Amino acid sequence: MSKLPKNFLWGGAVAAHQIEGGWDQDGKGPSVADVMTVGGPNKLREITDTVEKDKFYPNHEAIDFYHHYKEDIRLFAEMGLKAFRTSINWTRIFPNGDDTEPNEAGLQFYDDLFDECLKYGIEPVITLTHFEMPLNLAKNYGGFRNRKVVDLFVRFAEVVFKRYKDKVKYWMTFNEINNMMDYSNPVFLWTNVGVQVKAGENPKEVMYTAAHHTLIASALAVAKGKEINPNFQIGAMVSHVPIYPLNADPNNIMLAEESMHLRYFFPDVQVRGKYPNYALKEFEREGLDIPILDGDEEILANGKVDYLGFSYYMSNVVDFNAKETDEINVQGKIPYQVDNPYISVSDWGWAIDPVGLRYTLNRFWDRYQIPLFIVENGFGAVDTVETDGTIHDPERIDYLRQHIQEMIKAVVHDGVKLMGYTPWGIIDLVSFSTGEMKKRYGMIYVDRDNEGNGTMKRLKKDSFDWYKHVIETNGEEL
Numbered sequence: 001m002s003k004l005p006k007n008f009l010w011g012g013a014v015a016a017h018q019i020e021g022g023w024d025q026d027g028k029g030p031s032v033a034d035v036m037t038v039g040g041p042n043k044l045r046e047i048t049d050t051v052e053k054d055k056f057y058p059n060h061e062a063i064d065f066y067h068h069y070k071e072d073i074r075l076f077a078e079m080g081l082k083a084f085r086t087s088i089n090w091t092r093i094f095p096n097g098d099d100t101e102p103n104e105a106g107l108q109f110y111d112d113l114f115d116e117c118l119k120y121g122i123e124p125v126i127t128l129t130h131f132e133m134p135l136n137l138a139k140n141y142g143g144f145r146n147r148k149v150v151d152l153f154v155r156f157a158e159v160v161f162k163r164y165k166d167k168v169k170y171w172m173t174f175n176e177i178n179n180m181m182d183y184s185n186p187v188f189l190w191t192n193v194g195v196q197v198k199a200g201e202n203p204k205e206v207m208y209t210a211a212h213h214t215l216i217a218s219a220l221a222v223a224k225g226k227e228i229n230p231n232f233q234i235g236a237m238v239s240h241v242p243i244y245p246l247n248a249d250p251n252n253i254m255l256a257e258e259s260m261h262l263r264y265f266f267p268d269v270q271v272r273g274k275y276p277n278y279a280l281k282e283f284e285r286e287g288l289d290i291p292i293l294d295g296d297e298e299i300l301a302n303g304k305v306d307y308l309g310f311s312y313y314m315s316n317v318v319d320f321n322a323k324e325t326d327e328i329n330v331q332g333k334i335p336y337q338v339d340n341p342y343i344s345v346s347d348w349g350w351a352i353d354p355v356g357l358r359y360t361l362n363r364f365w366d367r368y369q370i371p372l373f374i375v376e377n378g379f380g381a382v383d384t385v386e387t388d389g390t391i392h393d394p395e396r397i398d399y400l401r402q403h404i405q406e407m408i409k410a411v412v413h414d415g416v417k418l419m420g421y422t423p424w425g426i427i428d429l430v431s432f433s434t435g436e437m438k439k440r441y442g443m444i445y446v447d448r449d450n451e452g453n454g455t456m457k458r459l460k461k462d463s464f465d466w467y468k469h470v471i472e473t474n475g476e477e478l
């Protein structure tokens with residue numbers, strides 16, 4: 001049987017705002033993530049108007065990667081990582097988003113960071129923005145509901161593409177660009193596009209307006225990047241949670257098929273360079289007024305991505321008999337969602353479905369026929385440090401092993417073209433949806449708790465050596 005390609009990008013993924021800390025250092029401005037408090041499995045994170053003195057904002061210090069990056073990258077190198085996925089915090093480069101000049105100290109930080117990776121032969125895989133829009137753009141421009149923000153984003157992209165053109169080859173434009181489709185949880189629109197829906201507005205129209213501007217910004221950035229360095233590989237990045245029908249009732253098959261438009265809308269535009277008919281029909285049917293300007297079709301057609309990056313954690317199930325509720329779910333919820341009776345869930349209620357990863361890889365490959373990249377996958381759980389400093393995380397190892405097995409089947413058996421695998425939170429970090437530290441994904445433990453206490457000391461978990469061996473054997477020994 002053939003194997004994974006030799007140049008397969010085994011790596012680890014994080015996001016600037018979830019690890020860096022140093023939120024106001026060296027000229028960095030506040031981002032949308034810097035006004036978000038801690039929530040919990042059943043408690044939404046609060047978005048405050050400004051940074052309030054008596055509130056705790058977990059991203060302000062995060063795991064202080066800003067000051068620990070050398071030590072952390074040394075550990076990544078010891079693990080054998082070939083790729084490290086992170087983002088460039090937009091507000092280190094343009095503190096307010098509309099500044100006339102970029103902030104040199106911010107640019108220098110990423111120069112140093114990428115040099116440190118390259119020193120060990122670790123390929124940086126960079127997301128232009130991972131929920132890090134300057135707060136000023138969200139507050140005073142209305143985020144991506146305002147077309148001016150498109151130009152400001154493209155300028156930011158141009159500055160970093162030019163600066164790092166010889167250091168970074170793999171890029172993605174917007175992290176989990178499709179999160180905003182779940183506008184029932186205000187955190188998703190806020191972090192994706194800096195938008196808050198006002199009373200009396202049609203949230204779907206607001207969402208699609210911001211979505212259109214984000215898609216235009218992504219397409220313009222892709223085109224600009226290719227102009228700066230034709231060898232760049234620039235991808236999209238979507239959150240992918242496949243939606244299954246509960247059973248073989250044709251009504252459920254069709255419901256699941258239609259629900260999947262929630263997942264395909266963004267990659268359909270970014271990969272194919274045009275709006276899918278089902279979306280145009282929806283705009284027409286529901287009378288949604290989306291500001292698509294003359295020339296936009298051309299922009300989308302000229303900004304197709306080279307590959308599709310995606311996160312995969314779980315799957316969903318729908319049943320047309322399910323009762324719809326207005327209940328807001330911190331983790332996101334789709335209409336007609338029900339539990340899957342065949343699989344278990346994590347402590348945070350995320351369905352554990354390794355086969356769904358192979359299914360996803362096949363569906364994406366069949367639909368798009370461009371290289372795929374699993375840029376997030378992982379298991380959020382509570383970890384315990386034993387008295388001797390060891391951390392045993394067999395459940396995490398099991399989760400990753402089973403997903404890697406399915407990934408290998410997709411490549412070796414099904415022939416899917418896959419660039420790499422960068423599991424999420426290779427080092428413990430602040431959870432995006434809840435703001436907790438307690439929900440840990442890492443193979444490296446960080447001594448820091450939900451209230452911001454701890455020494456920031458780094459410790460290896462059992463999964464550290466396990467993953468190191470997986471990489472050494474190119475996935476032959478799991």
Ligand code: BG6
Pocket residue numbers: 015018175176239311376380424430431432433434439
């Ligand atoms: C994705 C995001 O949603 O999943 C990450 O791209 C996030 O930013 C990750 O951290 C895991 O989600 P959570 O809510 O468990 O941190």
